[in-house]
Amino acid sequence: MRAASGRNRRMAYNPASLQIAAMDIMHTIDLPPDDVLWEQVLARQTGTEFLYGVTTMGVFCRPACPSPRPLRRNVRFFASTESAEEAGFRACKRCDPKGDRARIAQAVVRDACAFIESAEEIPSLEALAARSGYSRFHFLRMFRDHTGLTPRSYGEGVGARRLQAALSQGDRVADAVAGAGYGSESRVYEKTGALLGMTPGAVRRGGQGEVIRTAFANCQFGRLLVGATDKGVCFIGFAEPDEALMGDLRQRFPKAKVTLNDPALAGTVQVVLDFLREPKQALDLPLDLRGTAFQQRVWRTLQQIQPGETRTYAQLAEMAGNPKAIRAVARSCATNPVSLAVPCHRVIGSNGDLTGYRWGVPRKQALLTEERRLSRR
Numbered sequence: 344m345r346a347a348s349g350r351n352r353r354m355a356y357n358p359a360s361l362q363i364a365a366m367d368i369m370h371t372i373d374l375p376p377d378d379v380l381w382e383q384v385l386a387r388q389t390g391t392e393f394l395y396g397v398t399t400m401g402v403f404c405r406p407a408c409p410s411p412r413p414l415r416r417n418v419r420f421f422a423s424t425e426s427a428e429e430a431g432f433r434a435c436k437r438c439d440p441k442g443d444r445a446r447i448a449q450a451v452v453r454d455a456c457a458f459i460e461s462a463e464e465i466p467s468l469e470a471l472a473a474r475s476g477y478s479r480f481h482f483l484r485m486f487r488d489h490t491g492l493t494p495r496s497y498g499e500g501v502g503a504r505r506l507q508a509a510l511s512q513g514d515r516v517a518d519a520v521a522g523a524g525y526g527s528e529s530r531v532y533e534k535t536g537a538l539l540g541m542t543p544g545a546v547r548r549g550g551q552g553e554v555i556r557t558a559f560a561n562c563q564f565g566r567l568l569v570g571a572t573d574k575g576v577c578f579i580g581f582a583e584p585d586e587a588l589m590g591d592l593r594q595r596f597p598k599a600k601v602t603l604n605d606p607a608l609a610g611t612v613q614v615v616l617d618f619l620r621e622p623k624q625a626l627d628l629p630l631d632l633r634g635t636a637f638q639q640r641v642w643r644t645l646q647q648i649q650p651g652e653t654r655t656y657a658q659l660a661e662m663a664g665n666p667k668a669i670r671a672v673a674r675s676c677a678t679n680p681v682s683l684a685v686p687c688h689r690v691i692g693s694n695g696d697l698t699g700y701r702w703g704v705p706r707k708q709a710l711l712t713e714e715r716r717l718s719r720r
Contacts, residue, residue: 407695465498575629651718
């Protein structure tokens, strides 16, 4: 009787089904046999719904843990951190299966980002590290892991957004450049493509003379907004209130004429909704993408990643033909205006973690999980 109650208490893996407790509700999920789970451990697969314990070490890990693979005979599978801990295992410090270290790091990075946003000039790495209480090396690694950027690259992005916002409001180029923290107009024009994707004058016009048709719909993540010009879809956003989604679109095209609830977009919206419900193939739509030549190349490369697959930023940079441009690739992903059609949710951190996503990491996880489920059919 004790053995039976022990099995229930540990909720050990059963090849037919697995019961896990979450928020006082019991959910039953079907998982593959042990040998399939073991293959996922060997492949360091991300987005999985189980953990594995190593009996010789007394720790439990995510399948994507970067630690050396244990021997198969020393591995047990668990459905949750609770069941692993009840069986006497402790959380691995490398892959952080409980997310404790990740939560601390996220708080540190959020504080650093807020500090950079509020500063007139980009703070030094030394100042940011001292503020966080970590060494320069440790802080830089945390920041890069969670944002895909270095603090300087993030600060340059903040300056570019300030510049773009000022130009979009109609400020004189000289005033906008000074207000964004750049020393001279020549610095902006020297790297105008990297900063803005177009000349300051074009940004200042803000889509003047253009018409953008829009349509809203409900999806499983909340509200969905699709915007399109005569050339193709120029904006896809979701999981935010209508005002926030429309504000994002108008910020990108502040002087364009925006028409609401255009019935001609019904078919396009339905294609996006169908993809969200069953993302088993690429979202194929005519697109109107505006960016630098490099951004365009990164966005086209993202479209080559098939549903159910992921790439790291380093792998994406290599696919785009510039292996050293990892930070620029991350910035291009962050400025992607047509989520889902250009699937930046399929890019992950070098350690397998899901890094920041414009529409929220939980949505990124949900999209990847569903894509992988459908790809296994």
